[in-house]
Amino acid sequence: MRKSIATVSVSGTLPEKLQAIAAAGFDGFELFENDLVACPLSPEDVRHLAADLGLRIELYQPFRDFEAVPADLLAGNLRRAEHKFRLMSRLGADLLLVCSNVAPYAIDDDDLAAEQLRLLGERAAGHGIRIAYEALAWGRHVNDYLRSWRIVRMAGHPALGVCLDSFHILSKGSDPGGIEAIPGEKIFFLQLADAPRLTMDTLQWSRHYRCFPGQGDFDLAGFTQHVQNAGYRGPLSLEVFNDVFRRSDTARTAADAMLSLRFLEDGSAPVLTDFAYVELATGPDGDRLRRLVEVLGFDRARLVEGGDAAELRAIGISTPDPAKAAGHAAALSAPAEAPDGTRITFSAREPGDSTIDHVALTAPAAEAALWCRCVLGLRPHESLDLPDPYGLVRSRAMTSANGRVMVAVNMADTPADLPWQHVAVACDDVVGMARRLRAAGEPPLRIPANYYDDLDARFPGAPDLRGTDVLYDRTYDHTGDGEFLHLYTATIGRVFFEVVQRIGGYSGYGAANAPVRLAAQHGHKMRRE
Template identity: 45%
Template sequence: MRTSIATVCLSGTLEEKMLACAKAGFDGIEIFEQDLTVSSSSPEEVRALAARLGLSLDLFQPFRDFEGVDQDTLQQNLHRAEQKFKLMQRLGMDLVLLCSNVATATINDDELFAGQIRQLADLAAGYGVRIAYEALAWGKYVNTYQHSWKIARMVDRENVGICLDSFHILSRGDDPADIAGIPGEKIFFVQLADAPVMSMDILSWSRHYRVFPGEGGFALDDFMAQLVRSGYDGIVSLEIFNDVFRQSNVVHTAVDGLRSLIWLQDRTLQLMQDEAERYPLQLTALPRAQAPNGFDYAEVRTEDPEQVAAMLSQLGFGFHGQHRRKPVQLWKAGDARIIINTQRSRGITAQVSGFGIQVDDDALAAQRARALRAPRVPRHQTGDEQALAGFTAPDRREVFFSRAAVTASWEEEFGVGAPAAEPGLVTGIDHINLAQPWQAFDESVLFYTSTLNLQANAGTEVPSPMGLVRSQVLRTGDGIVRLALNIVPQGLEAAIERNHEYPEHIAVATDDIVLLARRAIAAGMEFLPVPENYYEDLAARFHLPEPVLQTLRELNLLYDRDERGVFLHFYTATVGNLFFEVVERRDGYDGYGAPNAPVRLAAQFERNRLAGR
């Protein structure tokens, strides 16, 4: 499948966008007219640069507000179009996007639409130009792909077909099933966009909130399946209007876009199974996705390992040993492994720098990550050390794959540390909460779901003293691996770099949180204080017995309950950008204590404020 992307998706100059698209691995690009208009390069220079980069120039767009007008306006539109056709010749392009009229149409008549577009087609034929007619979701008279296809048939010219845009179809709730009945050769171009499910006017939704496939809520695999069934064998492109993307690193965004198309091809093949082989559009399959078996470890980077080590010891972790060659420690409790890494840590008080995932076949998992354009982590090891495949996520976290035998091997590199004084109560890592820079959030969602085979839960928003925190949970179906991504409110991105104000954490599980909390307090652990108002509200909401409430107050424990079970948890004090959470899930509770998140965020904010006096 040939891939393309509209230059409007990306930040930077036209030349920077072209370089990024080539570097990411796209086959071609759509030239958005405004990008060319403001460029210092002539059309001939743009054409030559594309040739040097190996990029095809696939679509010139957009040509707006043409049909449904009076005769005088039509003549003006034809003059305007002819100038664009001449420009396209200079660029070496032969396909233009004609959007359905949204502003100047005054006559609602399909015969008139077809007749005027027929005149445009005859003019375009003299310049070797084809026309892809697209129904905009907010078009004045033509706003569905079925209608645009009807008009294209009425035009009856070889150089007129349609453009299908997933956003314009799915945002209206239209069924894409009729696409399968359109002859593939009359579908001249296809544009894809995903979007979060939102309740707002379609135009604003389209102009600001589109995202790449896999980062929103549209069923794009079904859309693609209908496209495949049509017999289409052309270019599949991305057209994303997104305020964040147009402010973000152009190369990262381009790679994210191509990753989304690679992922979508694989999802479509899974949906169609053997059926896809009957059709001309060739989709590429990814190496098989594996269900993670659990967290292998979580890694904390810090220039002062003693603070983090003390907290782990208070929680019942035992020191397993120092790496025989590197300034790295391993701490263990139950199935939970925490690595404290002081490499490249100057100025870092403490932060979650990465984690490992256990799978059945780590080599296959690494192949899938590479196919999804995940950048490799440069890692050096001696001949007697375990080789691990690691990749850098968009949020700069390092993610490594392992399997049980490999874990046993790399653990041996740490020797044997001092045994714990008494049996620990921590059973494993429950989840990891990662703060996300605002410009990396959507990219991180796609990266973690596609490379780790996680499912994305519905996003939520949590109020905090710093603004609304957007949160997205990614997890396996059985909950053995859970990641919570929290987007840093725009304007506070530097909070992560300052290693305070916007913390993230590692949550560990226990079967007896009360006993663990008492032991931790006896060992000198400082918990995040919970205000009395919280417990008064808790009593009103859940009618808890006074002895239970008293225990919660005494230990600064938080409580939640749903139809499935009970959730108890507490938070440690924050060191740098890091704190730990201890959780106990009872009777099938599967959430994260979401009603308590504002309490935690407010308490941490107040603590940091007082510490900064």
């Protein structure tokens, strides 16, 4: 299917947006009115630029507050429409998006809405243009896709159809199965957007928190399948309003957008069994890093000389079919590196269970989560905002189907030189490991006594960990009863280690202790300086 994206989904001027959209491999785009109005190029110049880039203008949008209005307002609305039709002819665009009316003067009358939309369709047809009518989730009266389809059906004009937008449908909790009752030829356009599950005003949710497929919590694969089952054969188009994307690199955002659509179409994922190894550059602290790895008993660490600082360079992941896993990434035209530059390699399973519990990467959270989901097939868990002394760390855990490959992706508003790459090493005696690290001259991060006072209040019967610098967490929930003990080493270069001990059914990451760890890292950094 053709692939399209709304110009509002990426940052930059209109020419910059179109160049990035074309470079990412899109076939066309939705031209957002504000992008054209602010552009010094004439409509004819925009048309020629799009053609030179191999792009088709799939849709011009939005046209607002047209239908179900008092008679004295209809003439003005038709005059506005005629202006848009002439503009679209200059652009070479032949499909106009009409949003359901949100104005307070809109009349709750489907017959009137159908009559006025039929008139609009007649005017549009005279210009060779079609109308795609969309039910906004916050429409004054028409806020459900089945009602918008009923009105289109009542209007009965060949130039009038519906636009289906995944956000407007799924954010309301509507059943998308009803889409299959709409004839495919009357679905004029499909707009796709994912979103995290949030409890907030729907308009604000839509305007600021939409994201690309695979970055949120909606079932877009199931939604898209319903639309295809109805017989829709038009483009898959992304319409994403997101504050972060609007200030992010245009080319990178467009590339992520295309990756999300390819993954949505493909739907497959590699089978991952475990971590095989991590590769660490030693930097100038090679002796210290080697000593720490030896004390940890970390047999899955591969150290390579060089680099200006110790850092995580690569992650090896075991899979029954390394070639197939690598081919999956290639088929998506996805980079072989995670968004923070960490190289990923696939290998046949090495003997024995891995001592790598999980790894953490730092990158724009949505971007990293998309890459992990599309390329590695990891399943996202709840996104968390973790307090840091100088801001927030937004973190999201992602796991393989068997739970053995666990990656935490983090994005922080803290100083750029504070490291976030880390490797968690499994251990069956964290307290003993803390003693060995101290004896080797590499004591764990210092944890304040106040933490242990609070621990006694939160978890009656918890082990006495004062003086060990070991952190503790416990769960009693649907995942099972379990305990979690963990410690953190000081940072070497750009990387640090976590040592974890899981007891019982604990499956988390000790997120409740993250603010203490972050404060301890800041404190350690300040003491060194």
